[in-house]
Structure formats: structure tokens, C-alpha cells
Amino acid sequence: MNITVVGSGYVGLVVGACLAETGNNVICADVDEKKISGLKENVLPIYEPGLDDYVARNQKSGRLHFTTDVADAIGRADVVFIAVGTPPDEDGSADLRHVLAVAEQIGRSAERELVVVTKSTVPVGTAAKVAKAVSTHARLPFHVVSNPEFLKEGAALDDFMKPDRVVLGVESDFARGVMAELYAPFVRTGKPIIFMDIASAEMTKYAANAMLATRISFMNEIANLCEKTGANVDQVRRGIGSDVRIGPAFLFPGPGYGGSCFPKDVKALVRTAREFGSDLEVLTAVEAVNERQKHRMFEKLQLGLGDSLAGKRVAIWGLAFKPNTDDMREAPALTLIDQLLEAGAEVVVHDPVAMPEARRHLGDRVAFAESNYDAAEGADALAVVTDWNEYRHPDFVRIKSSLRTPLIVDGRNLYPVEKLAQLGFTYLSIGRTDVIMRPEVVA
Numbered sequence: 001m002n003i004t005v006v007g008s009g010y011v012g013l014v015v016g017a018c019l020a021e022t023g024n025n026v027i028c029a030d031v032d033e034k035k036i037s038g039l040k041e042n043v044l045p046i047y048e049p050g051l052d053d054y055v056a057r058n059q060k061s062g063r064l065h066f067t068t069d070v071a072d073a074i075g076r077a078d079v080v081f082i083a084v085g086t087p088p089d090e091d092g093s094a095d096l097r098h099v100l101a102v103a104e105q106i107g108r109s110a111e112r113e114l115v116v117v118t119k120s121t122v123p124v125g126t127a128a129k130v131a132k133a134v135s136t137h138a139r140l141p142f143h144v145v146s147n148p149e150f151l152k153e154g155a156a157l158d159d160f161m162k163p164d165r166v167v168l169g170v171e172s173d174f175a176r177g178v179m180a181e182l183y184a185p186f187v188r189t190g191k192p193i194i195f196m197d198i199a200s201a202e203m204t205k206y207a208a209n210a211m212l213a214t215r216i217s218f219m220n221e222i223a224n225l226c227e228k229t230g231a232n233v234d235q236v237r238r239g240i241g242s243d244v245r246i247g248p249a250f251l252f253p254g255p256g257y258g259g260s261c262f263p264k265d266v267k268a269l270v271r272t273a274r275e276f277g278s279d280l281e282v283l284t285a286v287e288a289v290n291e292r293q294k295h296r297m298f299e300k301l302q303l304g305l306g307d308s309l310a311g312k313r314v315a316i317w318g319l320a321f322k323p324n325t326d327d328m329r330e331a332p333a334l335t336l337i338d339q340l341l342e343a344g345a346e347v348v349v350h351d352p353v354a355m356p357e358a359r360r361h362l363g364d365r366v367a368f369a370e371s372n373y374d375a376a377e378g379a380d381a382l383a384v385v386t387d388w389n390e391y392r393h394p395d396f397v398r399i400k401s402s403l404r405t406p407l408i409v410d411g412r413n414l415y416p417v418e419k420l421a422q423l424g425f426t427y428l429s430i431g432r433t434d435v436i437m438r439p440e441v442v443a
Contacts, residue, residue, distance in 0.1 A: 001024045001025070001078050001079060001178075001181070001182060002024070002025050002027075002076055002077050002078045002079070003016070003019050003024050003025065003026045003027070003077060003078070003079050003080075003081065003182075004026075004027045004028075004029060004073040004074055004076065004077035004079070004080045004081070005019075005026065005027070005028045005029070005080075005081040005083050005119075006029050006030070006070060006073070006074070006080065006081065006082055006083060006084060006102045006105075007029075007030060007081075007082065007083035007084035007085070007098075007102075007120070008028045008029070008030040008032070008035055008036065008039060008045070008066065008083075009045070009046070009083070009084075009085060010046050010048070010151075010153070010156075010260070010327075011083045011119055011120070011149050011151065012028060012030070012081070012083030012084070012119070013028065013039075013044070013045075013046065013048075013051065013055070014048065014051065014151055014156045014157065014160055015081055015083055015119060015149070015160070016028040016064060016081075017051060017054040017055050017058060017064060017157075018054065018157065018160040018161055019182070020054075020058035020061075020063040020064040021054055021057075021058060021063075021161070022185045022186070023063065023185075024063065024182075025063055025065075026058070026063060026064050026065065027065045027066075027067055027073040027076060027077070028064070028065070028066050028067075029066075029067050029068070029069065029070040029073035029074075030066075030068065030070075031068060031070065032068075033068050036066045036067065036068050039055065039066040040059075040066050042055055042056045042059065046325075046326065046327075047325060047326040047353050047354075048153065048154070048156050048157070048324075048325065049154065049155075049157070049324055050157045051156070051157060054157065070102075070105055070109075071105060071108065071109040072109075074105060074106055074109035074110060075109050075110065075111040076111070077110075077114065078112065078114070078115070078178070079114070079115045079117060079178060079179075079182065080106055080110075080114060080115070080116050080117065081117045081119045081147075082099055082102050082103065082106075082116065082117065082118050082119060082120055082130070083119040083120055084098040084099055084102055084120055085098060085120070086098070086099060086120050086121055086122055086264075087264070088264050088267055088268060093123070093268060093271040093272070093275075094121070094122060094123050094126075094264075094268045096122065096126060096129065099118065099120055099122060099126065099130065100129060100130065100133045103116070103129075103130040103131075103133035103134045104133045104134070104136060104137060106134050106138075106142070107133065107134040107135065107136055107137030107138040107142075108137040110138065110139070110140050110142065111140075112140060113140055113141045113142065113143075113174070114140070114141075114142045114143070115142070115143050115145055115174070115175050115178045115179065116130065116131075116134060116142055116143065116144050116145065117144075117145045117146075117147045117179075118130055118144070118145070118146050118147065118202075119147055119148075119149055121148065121149070121205055121206070121261070121264075121265060121268075122146075122202060123202065123206070123268055123269075123271075123272045124199050124202045124203050124206075124272060125199070125202070126146075126202060127144045127145075127146050127169065127198040127199075127202065128198075130144055131144045143170075143171070143172045143174055143175035143178075144171070144175075144198070145168060145169060145170050145175050145179055145198075146167075146168070146169030146198045146201035146202050147166075147167065147168055147169070147179070147201070148167055148201060148202070148204060148205030148208075149205070150163065150164070150165075150167075150205075150208065153259060153260075153322065153324070153325040153327055154322060154323060154324025154325045155324070160186070161186060162186070162189070162191075163186055163187070163191055164191060165191055165192050165193070165194055166183045166186065166187060166191075166192070166193045166194065167194050167196070167201050167204050167205075168183075168193060168194065168195050168196070168201065169195075169196055169197055169198035169199070169200060169201025169202065170195055170198070171197070171198060176195060179193075180193060205265070206265050206268065206269040206272070207269075209261055209262055209265040209266070210265065210266055210269050210280075210283055210286070212250050212262065213257055213262040213265075213266050213283075213286050213290070214282065214283070214286050215249075215250040215251060216250055216254075216256075216257045216262075216290070217257075217285070217286040217289040217290050217293070219233075219237065219250075219251045219252065219253050220253050220254070220256065220289060220290075220293045220430075221289055222236060222253070222431070223253035223430050223431025224293075224296070224430075224431065226431040226432070227430075227431055227432070227433075227434070230433065231431075232431070232432050232433070233253050233413075233430065233431025233432060234413060234431070234432065236431075237251045237252065237253075252412070252413070253413065253430045253431045254293075254332075254387075254411055254412055254413075254430060255293060255294060255296060255297050255332035255336070255385060255411040255412075255430075256290045256291070256293035256294040256296075256332045256335075257290055257321070257330075258321030258322075258328075258329065258330035258331045258332055259321040259322065259325075259327055259329055259330060259331075260327060260329045260330075262330075263287075263290075263329075263330040266283055266286060266287055267287070269283060270283050270284060270287070293332075294332045294335040294336070295335065295339065296411070296430065297332070297336050297383055297385065297409055297411050298335075298336055298339040298340065298343075300409045300428040301314060301340070301381055301383060301409055303428060303434070303436075304381060304405075304407040304409060304426050304428055304436070305380060305381055305405075305407065308343075308344075309340060309343040309344060309345040310343060310344030310345065311344060311345070311346070312345045312346070312380045312381070313345070313346040313347075313348065313378060313379045313380050313404070314340055314345050314346070314347055314348075314379060314380065314381050314382075314383060315348050315349075315350070315369075315375040315376045315379035315381070315382045315383065315403075316333060316336065316337065316347060316348070316349045316350070316375070316383050316385055317350055317351075317372050317375065317382065317383070317384045317385065317386070317388075317391050318333060318350075318351055318384060318385040318386025318387070318388055318391065319331060319333045319334075319349055319350075319351035319354045319355075319357075319358045319385070319386065320333075320351055320353065320354040320357075320386055321333075321386070322386065322387075323386055323387055323388045323389065324353075325353070325354075326351075326353045326354040326356070326357045327354075327357075328354055328357050328358060328361055331385075331386075332385055332411070333349075333385045333386065334361065336383065336385060337349070337362065337365075337366060341365060341366075346367070347365075347366040347367070348366065348367040348368070348369050348375045348379065349362075349366050349367070349368060349369065349375065350368075350369045350370075350371065350372045350374070350375040351386065351388070352388050352390060355368055372390065372391060372394070373394075373395075373398060373399070373402065376399050376402040376403055377402045378402070378403075378404060379402070379403055379404065380403070380404045380405050380407065381403070381405065381407040381408070381409060382399065382403060382407070382408045382409070383408075383409045383411065384408065384409070384410045384411055384412055384414060385411050385412075386412070387412040387414055391414060392414050396419075396420070396423050396425070397423075400423065400424065400425065405426070406423075406424055406425045406426060406437065407425070407426045407427075407428075408420065408425050408426070408427050408428070409428045409429075410427065410428070410429040410430070411429075411430060412430075413429045413430055413431070413432065415427065415429075417429065417432055417433060417435060420435060421435040421437075424437055425437065
């Protein structure tokens, strides 16, 4: 099948590469000349494990192409995916300008009966706006489909190639047949293609992300209560996660959620609800809890170092909002860094992948360490913000000898409390008993 994907960001690039991997002829079109030039040389604008191999292999085979000529790419297509950004406006609503501009271009450039697929995350009612924009210039029949993405950064290829489900909002037999054929290679193990009306498909994406964000904020609230009651959130998490009605996913406490999806999508869904005269009070609380949680690590550092952090040096391990990505949008580390700098602290950071992205965000406001151990050298405290694998089993003896004071604030509960206590660390985590060493014990 001839596929055109308009937008070569995170979603568009993954969609294009995976559809090419299954034998389709795919053109990824984008107006960003620098991005397209890089992609033609197999230089990706994002980090996603394995994606560079997909892009290189399918370009070499002639199944994957990149272009800035959006009109020509649309003219060659049987199916066009709209995968451009939908950044939040100041009021939290999704900005649809880029989506609708692409829709108008599709109407002008189509050379055959087309299936137009909205892959961007868009609020309920967007498909109708896309259809109207396409029809303004269309000379040929077209069919609008809503196909929300459920890609986890760091595991996007597996999520696309082996999906839990494929959600398709369709309104014609033609579109249903085309999309069923396109996705057939991905559901051979029996995972469902769920056909539904377009509005329900659009709502499904937001509802899924809102539910996951809710689980995170709920568990963070429970963790904070555990600290006050003496309960251990790790044991609580296992206790409730083993209930088949609940399950274990997204029940790990931490410094709050971030990234390109949850913060934006929760805000957009709340905004959509208000437009329809409804208040999603649960999600309003989810947002508020998350914003408060992003301050917890700073509060823990104050507990360990004293209220005044002026002149203190703090090492931070992990900058991306989660492991296996370089995405720092809404990352909890950014909130912590801003608080530390405002308090007069010196900050040195490390991340296995996100350092180039961090330099764009932070400039010369912080120091950048070559390794995680270099970051800890001479620091008054170590704050673990992102649970990268290489941070899970560090050399604690080396860390203790590097730090001025043996203080670790662990925002991901990576380390066993008893072990850190035996080694003489002041160890502060989330939802577990804090270990605070008395000066004579540390000495």
C-alpha cells in the first residue's frame, strides 16, 4: 500500500518506519528541511531504542522515503496519516492549526480516493473539522478515520509492532476495509482491531492517558500517606497490584509524571469537558497532585541538608522524564533543578541519553558530568530522578567516598532501605521510612 505520513516527529517517524517494515511503500513528509535532510542520512531527531535501525534498513530497501514536498507525497498516497503536533494552548486546549492545515493540503493534493487518518492526539470533534477542511478543496472522494496512538516512549516499536489493540474510528465500509488490511500484519497473534465510531475513538485516547495519569497520582498520594503512617509503599503496591481487578502497572510512586502526553492530554481533556459543561473533578485533582509531587524531592533535600541550600552542591542522576528516551518535556528533573538554583544551590547533572537535550533546556545554568560517578564527586547530596538501568546497582562505596555528606534522595525507590542504612547513608525515598544518620554514626 502507498502510505504518506505528514509529520516526522516522534509519532510520525515511528508510524512510518513500522509501516515500511511490513512491506508498505511509505513517504514521511515534513516542512522542516533540516529534519528531513538529517533523516535522509539516517540522523534521527529523537532517541527511541531500535528506531534508527528501522529507518536505515527501510531506507536502504527503498520502502521508506523522506521529503519536504508534502503535496507530492499526498498525491502518491492511498492512505495519508496526519501526525503533526497538537501543542497545548494557554487554556490547555489542543492547538489544531497544524492538523487542519494538513487537512486542507490533502484536499488540494489528492490524486485518488483517499483514506485520511488522524494519528495526532486530538480532542473529540476533530475528525469533523478535518473532514470539513479536506472538503473545502477536495475533488475526489475521501474517508476520515481516527486512529489514536498508544506508544510508550522507550518501547514504541514493540507497542506498534505488537499492539495490545488497534483502535479505529471509521464511518464507511471503504475505510474499514483499507484499515483492516493495513493493520492485519500487526494483529496476527489475535490482539483485537476495535472498530468504533469516530468520536469514541478520539475519546479513547484521552481516557486511556487520563486513567494512567490518575493511577500515578493516586499512588503518589498513597506513598505520601505511607510516610506519615509508617507503612511501606513498596509492600502496599505489591498488595494492591496483585488484585486482578487492579493489576501492577503504573503503581510505582515517584516525583510525578511528565513527558509529551500525560500532562498535555489531561489538560486537554479537562478543557474539552468544560466546553461541554462538565467538570472532571478527578482529573483536576490528578493535575494538582502531580504538580505538588514534583516538589517532593526538593523538600527531601531540605530535610537532609537543612532548609538553606545556598552554596550546597547537588548531583542529579536522570533528566529525561522516563528512561529510554531523551524527552525532557514536563520532566520532574526540570522542576527540581529550578528549585535548587533558586535556592542558591550548585547543580551537576548526568543522564545516559538526554544530555544534548538538557543543554538546550538548561544552557550553562548547571554543570554537566561525563558519568554518573563524576556527578557525585564533591557533591553534598545525590538525587536520583530517573530510573535508568545503569543507576539501579551502583557502587555505593564509591558514591559514599565521593560525596561530602552521605545523602541520597531517591525519587524512584531503586535501593533497599536496609542496605543504605547499613552503609551509613542518610537515605530518603518516596513512601518508605527515611533513614537519617546522626552525625556521630556517619563519622
